[in-house]
Amino acid sequence: MMNFFSRKKSAPSAKERLQLVLVHDRTDLTSAQLESLKDDLIKAISQYIEIDPDAVRIELERDGRSQRLVADIPLRSAARHRSG
Amino acid sequence: MTAQVITVTSGKGGVGKTTAVANLAAALAMDGRKVVCIDGDIGLRNLDVVMGLENRIVYDIVDVIEGRCKLRQAMIRDKHYPEMYLIPAAQTRDKNAVSPSDMIRICNDLRPDTDFVIIDSPAGIERGFRNAIAAADRVLVVTNPEVSAVRDADRVVGILEAEEKGSPALIINRLNPMLVKNNDMLSAEDVLDLLGIQLIGVVPEDESVIIGSNRGAPVVTDPKSRAGMAFRNIAKRMQGQDVPFMDLDSQSGLWSAIQRLAGRK
Numbered sequence: 001m002m003n004f005f006s007r008k009k010s011a012p013s014a015k016e017r018l019q020l021v022l023v024h025d026r027t028d029l030t031s032a033q034l035e036s037l038k039d040d041l042i043k044a045i046s047q048y049i050e051i052d053p054d055a056v057r058i059e060l061e062r063d064g065r066s067q068r069l070v071a072d073i074p075l076r077s078a079a080r081h082r083s084g
Numbered sequence: 085m086t087a088q089v090i091t092v093t094s095g096k097g098g099v100g101k102t103t104a105v106a107n108l109a110a111a112l113a114m115d116g117r118k119v120v121c122i123d124g125d126i127g128l129r130n131l132d133v134v135m136g137l138e139n140r141i142v143y144d145i146v147d148v149i150e151g152r153c154k155l156r157q158a159m160i161r162d163k164h165y166p167e168m169y170l171i172p173a174a175q176t177r178d179k180n181a182v183s184p185s186d187m188i189r190i191c192n193d194l195r196p197d198t199d200f201v202i203i204d205s206p207a208g209i210e211r212g213f214r215n216a217i218a219a220a221d222r223v224l225v226v227t228n229p230e231v232s233a234v235r236d237a238d239r240v241v242g243i244l245e246a247e248e249k250g251s252p253a254l255i256i257n258r259l260n261p262m263l264v265k266n267n268d269m270l271s272a273e274d275v276l277d278l279l280g281i282q283l284i285g286v287v288p289e290d291e292s293v294i295i296g297s298n299r300g301a302p303v304v305t306d307p308k309s310r311a312g313m314a315f316r317n318i319a320k321r322m323q324g325q326d327v328p329f330m331d332l333d334s335q336s337g338l339w340s341a342i343q344r345l346a347g348r349k
Binding site for chain 2: 009010011012014018019021025026062064
Protein backbone atom coordinates (compact mmCIF):
# COMPACT_ATOMS: atom_id res chain seq x y z
CA MET A 1 0.00 0.00 0.00
CA MET A 2 1.25 3.46 -0.81
CA ASN A 3 1.45 5.94 1.97
CA PHE A 4 -0.38 8.98 0.70
CA PHE A 5 0.02 11.05 3.81
CA SER A 6 3.69 10.26 4.27
CA ARG A 7 3.28 9.83 7.99
CA LYS A 8 4.44 7.03 10.20
CA LYS A 9 1.94 4.18 10.48
CA SER A 10 0.22 3.99 13.84
CA ALA A 11 -0.20 0.25 14.43
CA PRO A 12 3.47 -0.45 15.30
CA SER A 13 3.40 2.42 17.77
CA ALA A 14 0.20 1.06 19.36
CA LYS A 15 1.78 -2.36 19.76
CA GLU A 16 5.02 -1.06 21.16
CA ARG A 17 3.26 1.15 23.71
CA LEU A 18 0.92 -1.64 24.74
CA GLN A 19 3.81 -4.06 25.23
CA LEU A 20 5.35 -1.70 27.76
CA VAL A 21 2.10 -0.81 29.51
CA LEU A 22 0.97 -4.43 29.84
CA VAL A 23 4.24 -5.57 31.39
CA HIS A 24 3.95 -2.87 34.04
CA ASP A 25 0.21 -3.50 34.58
CA ARG A 26 0.82 -7.21 35.05
CA THR A 27 3.71 -6.88 37.44
CA ASP A 28 2.31 -3.86 39.24
CA LEU A 29 5.81 -2.39 39.07
CA THR A 30 6.34 1.21 38.00
CA SER A 31 9.38 2.39 36.06
CA ALA A 32 10.55 4.23 39.19
CA GLN A 33 10.32 1.07 41.30
CA LEU A 34 12.22 -0.85 38.65
CA GLU A 35 14.92 1.81 38.74
CA SER A 36 15.21 1.54 42.51
CA LEU A 37 15.35 -2.27 42.25
CA LYS A 38 18.23 -1.83 39.84
CA ASP A 39 20.10 0.42 42.30
CA ASP A 40 19.63 -2.11 45.11
CA LEU A 41 20.78 -4.92 42.88
CA ILE A 42 23.93 -3.01 41.90
CA LYS A 43 24.68 -2.33 45.56
CA ALA A 44 24.24 -5.98 46.51
CA ILE A 45 26.31 -7.39 43.65
CA SER A 46 29.06 -4.81 44.11
CA GLN A 47 29.80 -6.28 47.55
CA TYR A 48 31.01 -9.45 45.85
CA ILE A 49 32.25 -8.50 42.43
CA GLU A 50 33.23 -5.37 40.59
CA ILE A 51 30.66 -4.28 38.03
CA ASP A 52 30.10 -1.25 35.86
CA PRO A 53 26.96 0.36 37.30
CA ASP A 54 26.31 2.38 34.13
CA ALA A 55 26.23 -0.70 31.92
CA VAL A 56 23.71 -2.63 34.01
CA ARG A 57 20.38 -3.30 32.27
CA ILE A 58 17.26 -4.53 34.03
CA GLU A 59 14.20 -5.24 31.94
CA LEU A 60 10.82 -6.88 32.25
CA GLU A 61 10.13 -9.20 29.36
CA ARG A 62 6.95 -10.92 28.30
CA ASP A 63 6.65 -14.49 27.23
CA GLY A 64 3.01 -15.22 26.47
CA ARG A 65 1.13 -14.61 29.73
CA SER A 66 4.24 -14.78 31.91
CA GLN A 67 6.75 -12.10 32.71
CA ARG A 68 10.43 -12.37 33.49
CA LEU A 69 12.92 -10.00 34.97
CA VAL A 70 16.01 -9.99 32.79
CA ALA A 71 19.27 -8.52 34.06
CA ASP A 72 22.38 -7.95 32.03
CA ILE A 73 25.27 -7.12 34.36
CA PRO A 74 28.66 -6.76 32.67
CA LEU A 75 31.65 -7.33 34.96
CA ARG A 76 34.57 -4.91 35.06
CA SER A 77 37.36 -6.45 33.01
CA ALA A 78 39.85 -5.50 35.78
CA ALA A 79 38.17 -8.02 38.04
CA ARG A 80 39.02 -10.84 35.66
CA HIS A 81 42.64 -9.71 35.18
CA ARG A 82 43.27 -9.46 38.87
CA SER A 83 42.19 -13.01 39.58
CA GLY A 84 44.19 -14.36 36.62
CA MET B 85 -28.57 -31.85 28.99
CA THR B 86 -26.06 -30.16 31.19
CA ALA B 87 -25.56 -26.59 30.20
CA GLN B 88 -22.24 -24.95 29.67
CA VAL B 89 -22.24 -21.59 31.42
CA ILE B 90 -20.39 -19.02 29.36
CA THR B 91 -19.69 -15.48 30.49
CA VAL B 92 -18.91 -12.75 27.98
CA THR B 93 -16.85 -9.93 29.45
CA SER B 94 -14.38 -7.25 28.36
CA GLY B 95 -13.18 -4.82 31.00
CA LYS B 96 -13.80 -1.79 28.82
CA GLY B 97 -17.34 -0.83 27.91
CA GLY B 98 -18.64 -0.36 24.40
CA VAL B 99 -16.55 -3.04 22.71
CA GLY B 100 -19.58 -5.12 21.72
CA LYS B 101 -20.23 -7.53 24.61
CA THR B 102 -24.01 -7.29 24.47
CA THR B 103 -24.02 -7.58 20.68
CA ALA B 104 -21.78 -10.63 20.94
CA VAL B 105 -24.10 -12.27 23.50
CA ALA B 106 -27.22 -11.64 21.40
CA ASN B 107 -25.56 -12.93 18.24
CA LEU B 108 -23.90 -15.98 19.76
CA ALA B 109 -27.15 -16.95 21.46
CA ALA B 110 -29.12 -16.61 18.23
CA ALA B 111 -26.49 -18.56 16.29
CA LEU B 112 -26.59 -21.36 18.88
CA ALA B 113 -30.40 -21.36 18.72
CA MET B 114 -30.19 -21.58 14.90
CA ASP B 115 -28.09 -24.70 15.42
CA GLY B 116 -30.92 -26.16 17.48
CA ARG B 117 -29.45 -25.52 20.91
CA LYS B 118 -31.46 -24.46 23.90
CA VAL B 119 -29.99 -21.18 25.12
CA VAL B 120 -30.70 -18.94 28.10
CA CYS B 121 -29.14 -15.47 28.12
CA ILE B 122 -28.72 -13.60 31.39
CA ASP B 123 -28.23 -9.85 31.41
CA GLY B 124 -25.74 -9.28 34.23
CA ASP B 125 -25.71 -5.52 33.97
CA ILE B 126 -28.04 -4.61 36.82
CA GLY B 127 -29.23 -1.01 36.56
CA LEU B 128 -28.07 -0.67 32.95
CA ARG B 129 -30.27 -3.24 31.24
CA ASN B 130 -29.55 -3.54 27.53
CA LEU B 131 -29.61 -7.10 26.27
CA ASP B 132 -33.42 -6.96 26.08
CA VAL B 133 -33.46 -4.14 23.54
CA VAL B 134 -30.61 -5.58 21.48
CA MET B 135 -32.56 -8.85 21.30
CA GLY B 136 -35.83 -7.03 20.56
CA LEU B 137 -37.58 -8.34 23.69
CA GLU B 138 -37.94 -5.11 25.68
CA ASN B 139 -41.74 -5.09 25.47
CA ARG B 140 -42.14 -8.53 26.97
CA ILE B 141 -40.45 -8.04 30.31
CA VAL B 142 -42.58 -8.75 33.36
CA TYR B 143 -40.08 -10.08 35.87
CA ASP B 144 -36.31 -9.71 36.07
CA ILE B 145 -33.40 -11.49 37.71
CA VAL B 146 -33.73 -9.57 40.99
CA ASP B 147 -37.39 -10.67 41.21
CA VAL B 148 -36.14 -14.26 40.98
CA ILE B 149 -33.47 -13.72 43.63
CA GLU B 150 -35.85 -12.00 46.01
CA GLY B 151 -38.53 -14.65 45.52
CA ARG B 152 -41.19 -12.54 43.81
CA CYS B 153 -41.41 -14.99 40.92
CA LYS B 154 -40.23 -18.39 39.78
CA LEU B 155 -37.15 -18.63 37.58
CA ARG B 156 -39.34 -19.88 34.74
CA GLN B 157 -41.52 -16.74 34.91
CA ALA B 158 -38.53 -14.44 34.39
CA MET B 159 -37.41 -16.33 31.28
CA ILE B 160 -38.64 -14.44 28.21
CA ARG B 161 -39.01 -16.58 25.15
CA ASP B 162 -37.51 -15.20 21.95
CA LYS B 163 -39.81 -14.18 19.09
CA HIS B 164 -38.02 -16.25 16.45
CA TYR B 165 -36.32 -19.05 18.32
CA PRO B 166 -38.60 -20.85 20.77
CA GLU B 167 -35.58 -22.49 22.40
CA MET B 168 -33.92 -19.18 23.24
CA TYR B 169 -34.69 -17.22 26.41
CA LEU B 170 -33.63 -14.03 28.12
CA ILE B 171 -33.49 -13.38 31.83
CA PRO B 172 -33.39 -9.57 31.96
CA ALA B 173 -31.47 -7.42 34.39
CA ALA B 174 -33.32 -5.25 36.87
CA GLN B 175 -33.35 -1.66 35.75
CA THR B 176 -34.25 0.12 38.97
CA ARG B 177 -31.93 -1.70 41.34
CA ASP B 178 -28.18 -1.67 41.81
CA LYS B 179 -25.65 -4.42 41.42
CA ASN B 180 -25.64 -5.16 45.14
CA ALA B 181 -29.04 -6.80 44.74
CA VAL B 182 -27.21 -9.80 43.23
CA SER B 183 -24.42 -11.86 44.76
CA PRO B 184 -22.05 -14.38 43.19
CA SER B 185 -23.87 -17.21 45.00
CA ASP B 186 -27.21 -16.02 43.54
CA MET B 187 -25.72 -16.34 40.06
CA ILE B 188 -24.34 -19.79 40.79
CA ARG B 189 -27.72 -20.92 42.12
CA ILE B 190 -29.65 -19.61 39.10
CA CYS B 191 -27.22 -21.19 36.66
CA ASN B 192 -27.35 -24.50 38.49
CA ASP B 193 -31.14 -24.42 38.27
CA LEU B 194 -30.86 -23.83 34.51
CA ARG B 195 -28.19 -26.44 33.83
CA PRO B 196 -30.31 -29.63 33.67
CA ASP B 197 -32.44 -28.65 30.69
CA THR B 198 -30.38 -26.10 28.80
CA ASP B 199 -27.42 -26.43 26.41
CA PHE B 200 -25.90 -22.99 26.93
CA VAL B 201 -26.31 -20.29 29.54
CA ILE B 202 -24.71 -17.09 28.28
CA ILE B 203 -24.10 -14.31 30.77
CA ASP B 204 -23.61 -10.74 29.57
CA SER B 205 -21.19 -9.16 32.03
CA PRO B 206 -21.21 -5.45 32.80
CA ALA B 207 -18.11 -3.44 31.94
CA GLY B 208 -15.54 -2.98 34.66
CA ILE B 209 -13.99 -5.35 37.17
CA GLU B 210 -16.25 -4.75 40.15
CA ARG B 211 -19.24 -6.41 41.76
CA GLY B 212 -21.28 -6.93 38.59
CA PHE B 213 -18.30 -8.48 36.83
CA ARG B 214 -17.58 -10.73 39.83
CA ASN B 215 -21.22 -11.85 39.79
CA ALA B 216 -21.05 -12.55 36.06
CA ILE B 217 -17.96 -14.75 36.25
CA ALA B 218 -18.94 -16.60 39.44
CA ALA B 219 -20.88 -19.35 37.67
CA ALA B 220 -18.88 -19.46 34.45
CA ASP B 221 -17.47 -22.71 33.10
CA ARG B 222 -15.82 -20.72 30.39
CA VAL B 223 -15.18 -17.03 29.83
CA LEU B 224 -15.06 -15.21 26.51
CA VAL B 225 -13.24 -11.87 26.52
CA VAL B 226 -14.32 -9.38 23.87
CA THR B 227 -11.93 -6.67 22.78
CA ASN B 228 -11.42 -4.22 19.92
CA PRO B 229 -8.05 -3.74 18.22
CA GLU B 230 -7.48 -0.50 20.14
CA VAL B 231 -5.01 0.34 22.90
CA SER B 232 -7.59 1.07 25.61
CA ALA B 233 -9.68 -2.04 24.94
CA VAL B 234 -6.65 -4.34 24.75
CA ARG B 235 -5.21 -2.96 27.97
CA ASP B 236 -8.48 -3.49 29.85
CA ALA B 237 -8.87 -6.96 28.34
CA ASP B 238 -5.44 -7.82 29.71
CA ARG B 239 -6.48 -6.73 33.19
CA VAL B 240 -9.56 -8.94 32.99
CA VAL B 241 -7.51 -11.91 31.77
CA GLY B 242 -5.15 -11.39 34.71
CA ILE B 243 -8.06 -11.39 37.18
CA LEU B 244 -9.58 -14.51 35.62
CA GLU B 245 -6.25 -16.29 35.94
CA ALA B 246 -5.89 -15.18 39.56
CA GLU B 247 -9.44 -16.42 40.26
CA GLU B 248 -8.49 -19.75 38.65
CA LYS B 249 -11.26 -19.43 36.08
CA GLY B 250 -8.95 -20.94 33.49
CA SER B 251 -7.62 -19.17 30.46
CA PRO B 252 -10.41 -17.32 28.65
CA ALA B 253 -10.92 -17.32 24.88
CA LEU B 254 -10.68 -14.09 22.93
CA ILE B 255 -13.13 -12.46 20.53
CA ILE B 256 -11.57 -9.62 18.58
CA ASN B 257 -14.51 -7.46 17.57
CA ARG B 258 -14.77 -4.64 15.01
CA LEU B 259 -11.57 -5.36 13.19
CA ASN B 260 -11.26 -3.19 10.11
CA PRO B 261 -9.25 -5.23 7.55
CA MET B 262 -8.59 -2.13 5.46
CA LEU B 263 -6.99 -0.28 8.38
CA VAL B 264 -5.00 -3.36 9.33
CA LYS B 265 -3.75 -3.64 5.78
CA ASN B 266 -2.65 -0.01 5.94
CA ASN B 267 -0.84 -0.75 9.19
CA ASP B 268 -3.06 1.70 11.04
CA MET B 269 -4.85 -0.85 13.20
CA LEU B 270 -3.51 -3.62 15.41
CA SER B 271 -3.92 -6.91 13.56
CA ALA B 272 -5.56 -9.97 15.11
CA GLU B 273 -2.05 -11.46 15.41
CA ASP B 274 -0.81 -8.36 17.26
CA VAL B 275 -3.68 -8.52 19.76
CA LEU B 276 -3.20 -12.25 20.28
CA ASP B 277 0.51 -11.80 20.81
CA LEU B 278 -0.11 -9.03 23.36
CA LEU B 279 -2.79 -10.87 25.34
CA GLY B 280 -1.34 -14.36 25.09
CA ILE B 281 -4.65 -16.27 25.22
CA GLN B 282 -6.44 -18.50 22.73
CA LEU B 283 -8.53 -16.98 19.94
CA ILE B 284 -12.12 -18.04 19.34
CA GLY B 285 -13.03 -15.54 16.65
CA VAL B 286 -12.38 -12.30 14.79
CA VAL B 287 -15.43 -10.24 13.88
CA PRO B 288 -14.95 -7.65 11.13
CA GLU B 289 -16.42 -4.19 11.47
CA ASP B 290 -19.76 -4.33 9.71
CA GLU B 291 -22.56 -1.77 9.37
CA SER B 292 -25.15 -4.51 9.43
CA VAL B 293 -24.46 -5.01 13.15
CA ILE B 294 -25.90 -1.56 13.94
CA ILE B 295 -28.80 -2.16 11.60
CA GLY B 296 -29.47 -5.45 13.37
CA SER B 297 -29.42 -3.78 16.80
CA ASN B 298 -31.76 -1.06 15.54
CA ARG B 299 -34.26 -3.72 14.57
CA GLY B 300 -33.68 -5.92 17.58
CA ALA B 301 -32.70 -8.73 15.22
CA PRO B 302 -29.19 -10.12 15.58
CA VAL B 303 -26.99 -9.95 12.49
CA VAL B 304 -26.37 -13.72 12.48
CA THR B 305 -29.74 -14.06 10.79
CA ASP B 306 -28.43 -12.06 7.82
CA PRO B 307 -26.68 -14.59 5.55
CA LYS B 308 -24.81 -11.84 3.70
CA SER B 309 -23.30 -10.17 6.74
CA ARG B 310 -19.59 -10.83 7.31
CA ALA B 311 -19.94 -10.12 11.03
CA GLY B 312 -22.90 -12.47 11.12
CA MET B 313 -20.80 -15.20 9.57
CA ALA B 314 -17.99 -14.58 12.07
CA PHE B 315 -20.44 -14.90 14.98
CA ARG B 316 -21.94 -18.08 13.49
CA ASN B 317 -18.43 -19.53 13.28
CA ILE B 318 -17.72 -18.65 16.92
CA ALA B 319 -20.97 -20.37 17.93
CA LYS B 320 -19.83 -23.50 16.05
CA ARG B 321 -16.49 -23.40 17.88
CA MET B 322 -18.37 -23.08 21.18
CA GLN B 323 -20.07 -26.35 20.25
CA GLY B 324 -16.69 -27.99 19.78
CA GLN B 325 -16.53 -27.83 16.01
CA ASP B 326 -13.31 -27.04 14.23
CA VAL B 327 -14.17 -24.15 11.92
CA PRO B 328 -11.36 -22.41 10.00
CA PHE B 329 -10.95 -18.68 10.60
CA MET B 330 -12.38 -16.41 7.92
CA ASP B 331 -10.06 -14.76 5.46
CA LEU B 332 -10.91 -11.15 6.25
CA ASP B 333 -8.41 -9.81 3.77
CA SER B 334 -10.28 -11.07 0.75
CA GLN B 335 -13.10 -8.61 1.29
CA SER B 336 -10.95 -5.50 1.42
CA GLY B 337 -8.40 -3.87 -0.77
CA LEU B 338 -8.29 -2.85 -4.34
CA TRP B 339 -8.49 -6.29 -5.87
CA SER B 340 -11.71 -7.25 -4.16
CA ALA B 341 -13.14 -3.82 -4.93
CA ILE B 342 -12.46 -4.52 -8.58
CA GLN B 343 -13.97 -7.98 -8.20
CA ARG B 344 -17.07 -6.51 -6.58
CA LEU B 345 -17.39 -3.90 -9.32
CA ALA B 346 -17.03 -6.62 -11.90
CA GLY B 347 -19.84 -8.44 -10.13
CA ARG B 348 -17.75 -11.45 -9.28
CA LYS B 349 -18.36 -11.33 -5.55
